Amino acid sequence: MKILIVSDTHGRHGNLDEVLEREGKIDMLLHLGDIEDGEHYIEAVLDCPLHLLSGNNDYFSYLPGEKEIKIGKYRVLLTHGHGYYVSMNTKRLREEANRRGVDIVFFGHTHKPYMDVEGDLKVINPGSLSYPRQEGRQATYVVMEINANGNASFELKIV
Numbered sequence: 001m002k003i004l005i006v007s008d009t010h011g012r013h014g015n016l017d018e019v020l021e022r023e024g025k026i027d028m029l030l031h032l033g034d035i036e037d038g039e040h041y042i043e044a045v046l047d048c049p050l051h052l053l054s055g056n057n058d059y060f061s062y063l064p065g066e067k068e069i070k071i072g073k074y075r076v077l078l079t080h081g082h083g084y085y086v087s088m089n090t091k092r093l094r095e096e097a098n099r100r101g102v103d104i105v106f107f108g109h110t111h112k113p114y115m116d117v118e119g120d121l122k123v124i125n126p127g128s129l130s131y132p133r134q135e136g137r138q139a140t141y142v143v144m145e146i147n148a149n150g151n152a153s154f155e156l157k158i159v
Contacts, residue, residue: 001146003028003071007080007108008128010057011036015129015139015159020045023143028071032108032126033080034058055080055108072146074103081107081125090114090123097121104152106142113140113156124154 004026009016020026028048033055035042043050051069054061066079077097084093086109097105104122112134113127127140134140139159146152 001027001072003030003144003146005030005032005106005124005126005142005144006129007032007126008034008055008111008130009036009038010034010128010130011038012130013038013041016042017045018159019129019141019157030078030106032078032106033063033065034108035061035063039063051078053078053080056082068100068102071104071144072152073150074152075101077102077105079105079107081109086110086125090116094121094123097123113142115142115154115156117154122152122154126156129159 004023026048029046029050031052033053034057036057039052051067052063054063054065069076086093086107107125110125111128111131114125116123124142126142129139129141132139141157143155144152
């Protein structure tokens with residue numbers, strides 16, 4: 001199973017289109033917010049399960065602010081992250097993830113990729129496809145793959 005994780009596209013689809021072409025068939029897409037009215041475009045171009053969230057710039061959005069889902073054997077929390085002050089650190093987000101008993105938490109908001117996949121709780125931010133803020137300012141995303149044994153791997157990729 002191949003899951004594409006993106007965030008902070010802010011209504012711009014050029015890099016998303018490039019990533020979709022590059023990655024080929026995906027089984028699921030997770031968008032962690034700040035879609036800015038791009039949800040209809042994403043729904044139109046993809047034919048797989050979608051989990052789309054609203055972010056702090058998705059005014060009047062019908063999308064949920066966060067969601068818990070199951071991917072294979074993993075309990076997953078999806079959030080944009082601004083409500084957990086992730087721009088400062090991931091402490092509150094980790095506390096909430098542990099309180100809920102999830103295995104993986106995906107978040108966005110910072111426009112900077114972050115991956116901590118050691119230990120029981122995996123904490124991952126794919127960065128931004130449209131407005132990256134990390135050094136070098138390269139657009140990034142994450143691909144999660146579930147192998148035949150049901151185990152997950154994560155790869156941070158540059159557009």
